[in-house]
Amino acid sequence: MSVSTSPKIVVRGTKKPQSFSDWANKHRKWLFAAPAMIFVGLLIIFPLVWTIYLSLTDSHGSVRAPSQFIGFANYMEVLSDTERFWPAAGRTAYFTITALAVEVVLGMIIALLLWRPFRGEKWVRVAILLPLVATPVAVGMMWRLIFDPNMGFANQMLGWIGIPAQPWLSGQSTALPTTIFMDIWQWTPMVVLIMLAGLTSLSDEPDEAARMDGANAWQRFFFVTLPLMMPTVIVAILLRSIDALKTFDILYATKGKGGGSFHEVETLNIYAYGLSFDYNEYGLSSAVLMIFFFIIIGVMWILTRRKKGIK
CATH class of the missing domain: 1.10.3720.10 (MetI-like)
Structure with missing residues (x-):
């Protein structure tokens, strides 16, 4: 008595979803460097943005004192000095x-x-x-x-x-x-x-x-x-x-x-x-x-x- 086996159906075109570990292993150089890059970026961006903000205000006496937005008046005063x-x-x-x-x-x-x-x-x-x-x-x-x-x-x-x-x-x-x-x-x-x-x-x-x-x-x-x-x-x-x-x-x-x-x-x-x-x-x-x-x-x-x- 012969036992017939049905052929396996292979579905082509489907891709196994990538796991997080595979993705992390593929991008490990960026993941390891990311904390340092983010830290250095914050050290650069925050003082720069804060300085730009202060340069557009009439801040004096104390950085915590109330200040008003005056636009490019400080730049004009400095450049005319x-x-x-x-x-x-x-x-x-x-x-x-x-x-x-x-x-x-x-x-x-x-x-x-x-x-x-x-x-x-x-x-x-x-x-x-x-x-x-x-x-x-x-x-x-x-x-x-x-x-x-x-x-x-x-x-x-x-x-x-x-x-x-x-x-x-x-x-x-x-x-x-x-x-x-x-x-x-x-x-x-x-x-x-x-x-x-x-x-x-x-x-x-x-x-x-x-x-x-x-x-x-x-x-x-x-x-x-x-x-x-x-x-x-x-x-x-x-x-x-x-x-x-x-x-x-x-x-x-x-x-x-x-x-x-x-x-x-x-x-x-x-x-x-x-x-x-x-x-x-x-x-x-x-x-x-x-x-x-x-x-x-x-x-x-x-x-x-x-x-x-x-x-």
Whole structure:
């Protein structure tokens, strides 16, 4: 007696519903990163939104005090301030451009000197990186003592070679260049690290080919090494320009409120800080910070576009 079995009917086109565990396993990299991304996002978004809100109100005296919405009146008042805002903006640009230019050039020179192996190179690299160990406030206080007009070591050294004492931080015309020197002293090692990383990643073949064609050291640098290093140079400029624009601690540690008695080192950061904590003008200070924020975004956009163009 034969037993007949009915054939199994396979329904095609149906898809087994995906379980949560399968979905989580497929997107695990985003799930693990999500808490940190949300936290960082809130840290950025909330202060930004709150600052925008304050910049559109007449908030003063206390952030909890009643305030009225006044639109862009704070921005108009700030942009029409030719006594404090525009001079502070000029000092910010001068500080950033001067410090950045010296740091990039000096960083490239030092990186080229450290590029090839030599005896004791490890100790030299450690010594060059020492300024990065100290905090900017500590660096400012140290140089403030060195440049003290009465007992500072800098004027003593000038006296040994017959040069009269200089006002350094106490002079209206010398205070800002002196603080720029402090920034250069501390942050040039960072540029050296970036440049050195870029140099070590370069291939030796283009330089050897130029050497075989009879190019000297200067020609090989300007026509071979420097063009290949331009993406790295743009990265160094991008990082340092943003950091230099935001410089606050060295300036405040050396000159205090208002950037000095005559506002000689008052940048936009110092100006906004004074409006907030010295005069309690939170609406005006928020407007200054938002203008400053858009300036930084603009600089980042220009440098990023430049970097893409070079690539």
